[in-house]
Amino acid sequence: MRKHYLIEVAQNDQLVVFVPPAMLREKELTRLAFGSRSLEVDFIPHPDHDDRISISRKIQQALQFPSFNIPLHVFYDMQTLMIGPLVGIFTAGFTSLPLEPIGDRTQFFSKLLSVNKMVGAIPFVFGEQHIDWDLGTIKGYFYHNSGWESVDIPFPNVIYDRLPNRRSENNPRLIKVRERLQKEYLIPWYNPGFFNKLDIHERLIQDDTVSNFLPETLPFSSFSSIETMLSNHGHVFIKPKNGSLGLGVHQIIYDKHSDDYFCRYQDASGVNRLRKFSSLERLMATVFANQSLENMLVQQGINLLRSESRSIDFRVHTNKDDLGNWHVSAMAAKIAGPGSVTTHTRNGGDIKIMEEIFSTEECILYNERLSNAALLLSDALDQHVEGIIGEIGFDLGIDRKGEVWLFEANSKPGRSIFTHPELKDFDLLTRKLSIAFAVFLTEQSLLHPEGLFK
Known part of the structure; x- marks a missing residue:
């Protein structure tokens, strides 16, 4: 287990750092670093403590170290002692409101940053407008003592991507910022990019360890392909390749006894609809009259477990820890x-813990199957998707035979399940792990940079 050290700031101007004596027995140290800043200093054994590091006010100012009284990790790079990690959380949508600097996502970020003492890291939030490329500094937003403050700090050790949507992700200015920080400054950047449903399916279907979790999924090409899937599975889902929050999802059901077609969907006014048609052509021409089908995919319908005649699926979060x-x-x-086509709460869905709807034996069985599937899928995505992944939110289903199915993998998972009072501890755990992974990346950037910057 890694040890944390409290960083004290002494009221003097000497370039001297007092460290636990064991550090100097193990290493010959000549420089102290914080983020992208480093300084040549003298290291002296701390006379009183082996759990803290003492720096002078002059060193604090030179390194632009914000003294928040947070125990931090230390890392060794040749003769340099690094304290941190300094974790930049990159996002967009800043406001001029001092109490809500990131708009309606301010509360989420305040909770995310509040794990700093538990993790032993200094996380901050920033956008592209806060970077001073000439000075090599960032005006970072910190959540400290139940309030927000902005502090000029060096470039961070690692960056956690929390861009809010695909529009900001595809903004040319923000793409340029990411590329520059990664390529010119060699800063590891984790969780970049939203997943494309069809792209993820095509990558995973070739992996024998996880292909059995994947329902048949095809880009929309013709009515005949939908007819074939309906004949094989009874119902299909048509959904946007880059959709989220269950928007734009349609379920098409074929009744072979009456030869009728049904479509379940949510209309533009938010009302759940179920409509009957005499042919697939008429259904498509009516329901999708004003929509482009080129950006849609068709997915096999699964007969899911049900509760009181309502379909159940599962959100499973996975995170990497500080050991990777x-x-x-x-x-x-x-x-x-x-009457909803999805389980999203915005469509009237309910969030339950497993124990509320299953017996003890079922809970044990389903927990095990879902956990095993999520971990296998996490490893597979790690191998087949570019970039550094630190967290994933899976939407999984279990059919009436007990088999697990993957419906969607989310690189920036929503957090609606954590509104359930029994999931507060898991809310905290996911936030802790998402920042703790930065500790691992900081260490890897020093020990094995070739593995991060391929």
Whole structure:
């Protein structure tokens, strides 16, 4: 287990750092670093403590170290002692409001940053407008003593991507910022990019360890392909390749006894609809009259477990820890709203913990199957997707035979399940792990940079 050290600031101007004596027995140290800043200093054994490091006010100013009284990790790079990590959380959507600097996502970021003492890191939030490229500094937003403050700090050790949507992700200015910080400054950047459903499916279907979790999924090409899937599975889902929050999802059901076609969807006014048609052509021409089908995919329908005649699927979060290992960090069942095509809460869905809807034996069985699937899928995505992944939110289903199915993998998972009072501890765990992974990346950037910057 890694040790944390309290960083004290002494009221003097000497370039002297007092460190636990054991550090100097192990290493010959000549420089102190914080983020992208370093300084040549003298290291002296601390006369009183082996759990803290004491720096002068002059060193603090030179390194632009914000003294928040947070125990931090130390890292060794040749003769340099690094304290941190300094973790930049990159996002967009800043406001001029001092109490809500990131708009309606301010509360999420305040909770995310509040794990700093538990993790032993200094996280801050910033956008592209806060970078001073000439000075090599960032005006970072910190959540400290229950309030927000902005402090000029060096470039961070690692960056956690929390851009809010695909529009900001595809903004040319923000793409340029990411590329520059990664390529010119060699800063590890984790969780870049939103997943494309079809792209993820095509990558995973070739992996024998996880292909059995994947329902048949095809880009929309013709009515005949939908007819074939309906004949094989009874119902299909048509959904946007880059959709989120269950928007734009349609379920098409074929009744072979009456030869009728049904479409379940949410209309533009938010009302759940179920409509009957005499042919697939008429259904498509009516329901999708004003939509482009080129950006849609068709997915096999699964006969899911049900609760009170409502379909159940599961949100399973996985995170990497400070050793770079995957963990299942949260799990919840989501029950579809009455007449809804999805289980999203905005469509009337309910969030339940497993124990609320399953017996003890079923809970043990389903927990094990869902956890095993999520960990296998996390490893597979790690191997087949570019960039550094630190967290994933899976939407999984279990059919009536007990088999697990992957519906979607989310690189920036929503957090609606954590509104359930029994999931508060898991909310905290996912936040802790998402920042703790930065500790691992900081260490890897020093020990094995070739593995991060391929």
